[in-house]
Amino acid sequence: MKINSILFTVIFIGIQIFTVAQQDEKIRFSGLTRSFFSRDVNKIDLDTTSTKNFSSGYNLIDLNTHINPIKEIEVFAQLRISNQFGSFFGSGTNIIVRQLTAKGVLGNRIKFTIGDMYLKQNKFTLHNYDEELPFFNSDFVSSYRDIVHYENFFMDNRWRLQGIQTNFSYEFDRFIKSLEFDFFITRPRGNQYITNLNRISDMLLSGGSLISKINSNLTFESNYINLFEIPSTGNINISVRNPVIQGGLNYHYNTPKAKLEHNIQGGFSERSWLQFDSLTNYTVGMFSEFSSSYSKKDSSLSFSFGGRYVDPNFRSSGSQTRRINFNDNTPSIYSTYSNDESQRPISIFDIISDPTIYNQDLSTNLMGFNPIYSNSLPFGDATPNRLGVFAKLNLISKNKFLELNFNSSYFEEVIGQGSLLKRNFVLFSGNTKFNLHEILGLNKKLSVSVSMVDETTKRSSSNAENVNLSSSQLNFSSSIETLDDLFIQLGYKSFNSKGNEYLTTRSAYGMIQGFTPINYNQNDNMYIAGLKYKFRPNVYLNLQYNLWGTNFNDSNISDFKYQRLLFIFSVKL
Amino acid sequence: MKTRHIYILTIISIFTIFSCTKEKSEGPSINELYGDFDGTASLLVSNKNPNFSNNEVTKFSCEFGKIVDWKISITGLVSNAKKIITGNSNILDSNINFWDGSASEFPFFIEENCALELTFLYQPDTLRDTVLITGTQLYDDGYIVADFENGFPVDGYIKPQINPDQTFVIADDQPLLGDYYFQMGGKINFDWALGKIDLKLDYSSSPISASAEDFYLNLGILSDTVGLHTGQFMNILISESDSAFNSGGAADVATIFDNNEEVYKLKIYIDWDGWKLISIRYSDFVATNSSPGVTFAKNPKDIKGMRIACQACPSSGASAQCEENFDRMVRTDFDHIIFTENRAFFDVITGFVGDTWNKN
Structure with a gap:
């Protein structure tokens, strides 16, 4: 009854708004609708406790309403109506307000946003780094990628936060060309009860950016961010403070055919906890980075290289929070398996397909990660305790037959962990896409992609400190257009990891308390075959078959293998 | 600003940063946690003829190579009195690990020879020695x-x-x-x-x-x-x-x-x-x-x-x-x-x- 009433109200308001919209065009609509259906089958012979197969799915519509009561103001509301597969009208139907934002311009000068917003600053202050492994370059997993990113509000490496933001700029005739300012304050977390009596405080995130064009070639940038808790809103008398400041110069030079850039930046962080009236676990860290890049204006070639130092004590909640926390995180599909009902670890298939393992909350401590999937830079460029160099190359042939991306890096720890010896990390990744239709003169698209990622971690020692871990990933995919806009998808992923590492255990204040030795000899596989019909780039219908699993090559750990039939119909307007 | 100026700044900053971190490592020593047990370690016992009535002590020192649970058992060969000293460390520190002649249970030690054994959890090694008590603990220093x-x-x-x-x-x-x-x-x-x-x-x-x-x-x-x-x-x-x-x-x-x-x-x-x-x-x-x-x-x-x-x-x-x-x-x-x-x-x-x- 309640849901029916809400539905009626929503539809009524929608009709009214639509009517008004047609009258004066102050309202416009956008949105997304998706139908998702999956049938998962357990292919483990020695698992008689888990269900053999099950199906699930949903239909949803996100209705975006953009209201402009006056020219300078826009109110945005996103209403989600979702219905689980197998439920009837009213039962299993959820209606939520997913996003609410108001934004506008004051005096034609100062822009402001209130409510839900997507924020990003520098890579060391506020940046939502991509999840591990560059899976998503593969077109055949783009349907999964769209869902994972959309459901977790991952957009352009921004963090989705709630608060108020404003920005404005000035232009000058002498000394400098322009000054741009951006300020925000958000509340990533409200106060919460952690026990029946104890309540943690409100967490706020504030910050600001200043960008100044000193001349046509030189730009100065500075960012400041502070994550802190307000002790008076809780009762445990422990509150964190984590300010980070960054400054950098960018020198860019244009030639008729290319652009040359040099960047240098550095910054500091502090982190401490206020317990009653005294600061505890106070740490100060810093970072610095330089890089140069060359890119042709026709995008056919670009390369860059640089060096980076990130102090072991550099802590930046806004840039070091990971999308996936491997601690206490279980996948939603077959979360337990085998007759021992073991907890199933997160595999490459879960990273690709499971939106529920992803995190949307800023963390004041370094989150858990799995070293086989990302050990070199688990916290992106802001990974602490790293000193090294990196290089990137992008190449597109003139006839667009070949697209090549190549990344490499060599990093070393600044100080050892549990040892005076330092680990070093070597990372190579490359992706090559052959657009065969370009050289074969075909009317329909035919492309083949091959990519690989190879990561090695070493700490050479003749005793227990020795670490030698290698991970490699091989991807193969092809997309064959058979009829107009109908593509046959074939793909294969193989991930292998072998060697040993130590997992770190940290205290509530982020200090390393211990290490757990772990040996890997793991192989993840995923086979994909499917059909995709693209009405438009954002409107498609995808039918896929996935066969995936993991072999641990360890008699004490059960392997797992599953298959999935997937149907997605997605319309994004 | 010339490009070379940026590189100069870069080099300056790179040199600056090397002085920031003072620590040599973070976290407990992996070797002490997971290193190999030194089965050739020898137990050093100071003052093998202690007069405990004069507040003398017998000190123990040894290095194991890794952190282990260890136990020193001292048994009076006549009285059958026992003293057990246990710990979890990678060394026996003579400033911490000593015996003042007291017993862990009744009866007390008398003037007698004592057998001394150092054993380790999950390790088969046992290190042995003897001590001769020339004066007993009087339990009156208090x-x-x-x-x-x-x-x-x-x-x-x-x-x-x-x-x-x-x-x-x-x-x-x-x-x-x-x-x-x-x-x-x-x-x-x-x-x-x-x-x-x-x-x-x-x-x-x-x-x-x-x-x-x-x-x-x-x-x-x-x-x-x-x-x-x-x-x-x-x-x-x-x-x-x-x-x-x-x-x-x-x-x-x-x-x-x-x-x-x-x-x-x-x-x-x-x-x-x-x-x-x-x-x-x-x-x-x-x-x-x-x-x-x-x-x-x-x-x-x-x-x-x-x-x-x-x-x-x-x-x-x-x-x-x-x-x-x-x-x-x-x-x-x-x-x-x-x-x-x-x-x-x-x-x-x-x-x-x-x-x-x-x-x-």
């Missing part, structure tokens, strides 16, 4: 509260519950040390309290400087398990009251343990056969319930009295809770009560019940 060698303290009180089956006397048949000990027990079916003794103390002019954490109460408690009451226990109360020891109550009961005084308490359930050697940190004693206005500031130097009370769960009458113990005897005998600073004579026992009610 502040003796009562040892009953010269009778019961004249300024103390003995207060058994009125009942013909109570035993609150000094005896000489099974002393822990010296010739005498105190028998405290008997039988009262209908009540908790069997009786108590109050001992007057004053350390205000002593050189005690240890905190409650480093101040130990050491004593031996004697019981048996043959037909004995299974709900017997001992309450030890320590008063830091500035009032007079007995300021006008009953003639044979101290008033410094009253509800409106600064009193700390510990409860010891007694379920063993023979002497048990116990050391307790004073900091483990808990403040008793008290009237408003009493300030609890535990300080060993302010100790003014000790009460040792014998209690057992009633087996009949209105308070009966342990009917199975009807007519069973209670035995909580004790001897050689002594405070020590910064060292315990015996194994430090924790986990005693610190309930704050029932001061009798």
